[in-house]
Amino acid sequence: MTRDHGVADPDMSLGAEPDRRRKFYGRRKGRKLRSNQQVLIDELLPQLQVSLPQAGGKLDLQSLFKRPMQAIWLELGFGGGEHLAAQAAAHPDIGFIGCEVFLNGIAGLLGHLQQNQREGRAADNVRIYPEDARDLLATLPDQCLDRFFLLFPDPWPKIRHARRRFVNRANLDLLARLLKPGAELRIGSDDPTYIGWALAHASDHPALTWLAEGPADWLQRPADWPPSRYEQKAIRQGRQPAYFRFRRKG
DSSP, X not given: OOTTOOOOOTTSOTTSOOOTTOOOXXXXXXXXXXXXXXXXXXXXXXXXXXXXXXXXXXXXXXXXXXXXXXXXEEEESOTTSHHHHHHHHHOTTEEEEEEOOOHHHHHHHXXXXXXXXXXXXXXXXXXXXXXOHHHHHTTOOTTOEEEEEEESOOOOOSGGGGGGOSOSHHHHHHHHXXXXXXXXXXEEEOOHHHHHHHHHHHHHOTTEEEOOSSTHHHHSOOTTSOOOHHHHHXXXXXXXXXXXXXXEOO
């Protein structure tokens, strides 16, 4: 969901093993954190942070949580955390993994989770990976995810930067491996170029089925798709977001 989320080149996909030569695009920190945000980073983040297994090992996602989860959903680049926190509160028996390197965004999510807890809503079903998502996804076993969110990523609109876009055949192949049959991939964007790019690539993938039956299915945000600051900003500025839903074929 963050406009600063960095992604791999197509020939260095998110599923690749860690490589010191691999490039990362995007910011890791913005303006100085407020004192309460820094406290959350120092005290709450260590309790929720995902640790990777040893080299060659696979991550047991259920073991990340203190109680059994009915399903695992992952959001790549959660921005300010509004969507992820709202989903977690609405689905207390689903385990959520959020990947984000932007420190200010991580502090934002932690603040939302803290507020959820104060209001008696689910807050213990979220885990955070605050480093390069490629390293995490490389450790995930086959068919371990029930839903994957890529919401309002940086569209890299310039032609010379197109290879940085997350949606490409290599990464979709990876998602096809990680998603369970029947699992859902959600992609949101307000950038016309990225909308066309994402739809063309995802629709063409043999493991994915586009769930839209008419324009309303992708021009109107589904009821179970909480809004985010990036989406609302786009609407205020007169841009029409697209809400794509794809299903992993069985």
